[in-house]
Amino acid sequence: MERIPQHDRLLWIKRALDICGATTLLVVTSPILLVAFVLVWITMGRPLIFRQQRAGHKERLFTVYKIRTMSREGDASGSSLPVSLRLTRLGRILRHLSIDELTQLWNVLRGDMSLIGPRPLLASYLPRYSAVQSQRHQMRPGITGYAQVAGRDSLTWEEKFELDVFYVTHWTLLLDFQIAIRTIWTVISAKDTEETGLPSEMEFQGGQRAQEPSRPS
DSSP, X not given: OOOOOHHHHHHHHHHHHHHHHXXXXXXXXXXXXXXXXXXXXXXXXXXXXXXXXXXXXXGOEEEEEEEOOBOOOBOTTSOBOOHXXXXXXXXXXXXXXXXXXXXXXXXXXXXXXXXXXXXXXXXXXXXXXXXXXXXXXXXXXXXXXXXXXXTGGGSOHHHHHHHHHHHHHSOOHHHXXXXXXXXXXXHHHTTTSOTTOOOOOOOOOOOSOOOOOOOOO
């Protein structure tokens, strides 16, 4: 019988932990999700879920699910207003507490995502990555990741990608455990999020070719 490589066995364990963890979290957070859906329905109406195509494992596209945080208002010409103007007061709270991300647990159960991994980004970014930065797609994207606990909104795109590449090239179950613990603290303390609760509107345009990453501090 052909032996299964150690790395592959560990990835199976990671997937099993994803399924168990996502199922448990969905059950535990279901009251929070219910309240969030009701508040979104009252303040913004339908749809309650925001859907968008993102790039996942091996650059395959999938639909990510998030609780809706923005209105659908437009200007006189019919074009959408800037994110900072469409983000509602409720939306700021949901984003600040990361509640809008909870619906991505469904993505984890579907196999699109993992609990921990590089964040899934827009499909339009794919041709803008350097060869090194593209390595971030070697593993399933995550609800939380190394960049989210090591700086989050305070990091530049290049710094985030350096952390992503370090994660996929040095991944271990212990590293996942460390990120999970730091995520809990980051969410509780709202560390490294913008004081206004507004999301960054800076789009990744591509940049200088990344160097081989070193372990972040």
